[in-house]
Amino acid sequence: MGALQPEFGFAYRHFDAPLGGEIINLDLSAPLSDAAFDALRKSFLDAQVLVFRNQFNLTPQQHIAFSRRFGELQIHVLKEFHLSGHPEILVVSNVVENGRKIGLGDAGRYWHSDLSYKEEPSLGSLLHAQELPATEGDTIFANMYLAYETLPDPIKQRIEGRRAVHSYTLKYDDLRARSNARNALTPEQLAQVAPVSHPIVRVHPETGRKALFVSEGFAARIEGLPEGESDELLKFLFAHSTRPEFLYRHKWQPGDLLFWDNRATIHLAVGCPPDQRRTLYRTTVKGDKPV
Numbered sequence: 001m002g003a004l005q006p007e008f009g010f011a012y013r014h015f016d017a018p019l020g021g022e023i024i025n026l027d028l029s030a031p032l033s034d035a036a037f038d039a040l041r042k043s044f045l046d047a048q049v050l051v052f053r054n055q056f057n058l059t060p061q062q063h064i065a066f067s068r069r070f071g072e073l074q075i076h077v078l079k080e081f082h083l084s085g086h087p088e089i090l091v092v093s094n095v096v097e098n099g100r101k102i103g104l105g106d107a108g109r110y111w112h113s114d115l116s117y118k119e120e121p122s123l124g125s126l127l128h129a130q131e132l133p134a135t136e137g138d139t140i141f142a143n144m145y146l147a148y149e150t151l152p153d154p155i156k157q158r159i160e161g162r163r164a165v166h167s168y169t170l171k172y173d174d175l176r177a178r179s180n181a182r183n184a185l186t187p188e189q190l191a192q193v194a195p196v197s198h199p200i201v202r203v204h205p206e207t208g209r210k211a212l213f214v215s216e217g218f219a220a221r222i223e224g225l226p227e228g229e230s231d232e233l234l235k236f237l238f239a240h241s242t243r244p245e246f247l248y249r250h251k252w253q254p255g256d257l258l259f260w261d262n263r264a265t266i267h268l269a270v271g272c273p274p275d276q277r278r279t280l281y282r283t284t285v286k287g288d289k290p291v
């Protein structure tokens, strides 16, 4: 797995982990040829979580422009946490400035795939470190191909052809109760995040591999099953998909930009001590309707 790409001046290395890889020696603020971009796209599909190191020069405009090369960008429903002048960027931050929360402070505290609650969920997200805490603040990723492939056959049979309802509001009140990081949703915001249903197992549109597509953050119930059976099966799937042998834990370094595949991974932000500042900028690329 993984390959060097010296012809483009950068190198790709797959981590010694069930997923994840890094691009070394590439400045995303500089022009990138179509051929080099294609090589990056292959590395992304291989790694599922691609780490671009040392992106100290990348401006929000360049972050947006690079993200757009992968597809249309999705605008997050929490518009109060958009970067000023750049609604394509969601600010993930625990920083309060002049009494105002500059970003979403508790983003990703449950395992999830970004925007799985949309009819057309995300292809991938690009998260760029701005300010990192001295301790903690890691992001953990799970390989959902492996999660599917290692399911016991009876479970594969039980979920075959079934769909799960994904809801943005599933954990929203719980998160609000745990901290003061987010406001109540307005009727206008609620209207933008009506629940949707997706296959529990999806076929990745680019690799053709099957991946499990449920997570504790957004998957509320399995359609057509009694509540107790749906809860029991989802609980099993959530626990199975986050087994240690499917995980890569990213320890952020200054200048990192991560690009992860929301069609084949889920992730969890572990958080950091409240007295330490953590700010990252996120764009989200729209993907296909899962099949």
Ligand code: SIN
Pocket: 092, 107, 108, 109, 114, 125, 127, 137, 138, 139, 267, 268, 269, 270, 280, 282
């Ligand atoms: C997210 O879920 O997009 C946020 C991840 C993080 O803050 O590490």
